[in-house]
Amino acid sequence: MQRKIIHVDMDAFYASVEIRDNPALKGKPIAVGGKADSRGVISTCSYEARRFGIHSAMPSAEAKRRCPELILIPGRMSVYKAVSAQIREVFARYTELIEPLSLDEAYLDVSDCRACRGSATLIAEQIRREILEETGLTASAGIAPNKFLAKIASDENKPNGQCVITPDQVESFVAALPLHKFPGVGPRTAEKLESLGLKQGSDLLNWSLEALTEAFGKFGHSLYQRARGIDNRPVQPSRERKSVGVETTLARDLVTSGQCRDVLESLLPELRKRLRGRTFKSVTVKLKFHDFQQTTAAGQAVQLRSDILDAVLNTAYARAAGRRVRLVGISVTLDETPPSEQLSLGF
Secondary structure, eight states: OOOOEEEEEESSSSHHHHHHHHHTTTSSSSEEOGGGGGGGEEEEOOHHTTTTTOOTTTTHHHHHOTTTTEEEEEHHHHHHHHHHHHHHHHHHTTOEEEEEETTTTTEETTTOGGGGGGGGHHOOOOOOOOHHHHOOOOOEEEESSSOOOOEEEEEETTTOOEOOOHHHGGHHHHHBBGGSSSTTOHHHHHHHHHTTOBHHHHTTTTTTTHHHHHOOOOOOOHHHHTEEEEEEEOOOOOOOOEEEEEEEEEEEEEOOOHHHHHHHHHHHHHHHHTTTTTOOOEEEEEEEETSEEEEEEEEOSSSSHHHHHHHHHHHHHHHHHTTOOEEEEEEEEEOOSSSGGGGOOOO
């Protein structure tokens, strides 16, 4: 049976909630994020702010430089979570197969839904209408035979719109799709694709799986599949957490590995608290430099031992190449092996 997948994505979610609760902000460039004078970062912003080139993850100071009239608002996570729960209740009226990606977006598999005569297009329209009526917020949606295409489609007619990709449109849609829109294609991969003369989906069709794997490693398999509109991943209602981490953006840049080590040490109590006794199999250190480039290094570990942390940190810091460090983070990959199958580690 052909799947019917809907990707629902709220429009500028945090900012829209703030505008809803304070109508005086309507039509103004606003952003939810940290203060510009304390190294804050933008979480999201209104569409008026986006006209100035402001986007999520941008430093608040840079956002203010681009738009001096920008209104910065501190986030209210408890409110956003409450609204997200309301939205989830709307989804649940149509399917149990809901895979949340964040507070403001989710995949829905409505293949077996009989509402709206089984039309995924009409179901998406009704879901968006009910969200607006019950929360005062707009949502966009993508409707397609798989998750890959549904997510891309949801961005096609933002804000407050939807896009449908029917099974017979898949081939032509993917053929014309710019490769930078493929999931997982970041700036570096896009640059490499461009250097090889690969710009849109149709350009990949002349490349064999072996050639793409040789050029892009494991990601080559994904490129091969997506170029053909293939994505067999099911919507997963319950997604187990695979990692736990904590990070901090610093008030002042760090200039030595020793300073980074001190910050890393200060993060460990919170990491242990979030772990809640769960076992893990590897540890990753993340560093973001003053030019906003970042790097990660990882190593196998079942304990947060000093020698392991030092080795991983040293690997990451060696890539600083004289750059100052503005963010330090640490995370662990959880061990998904059932306890009965775990080997004794002798500690």
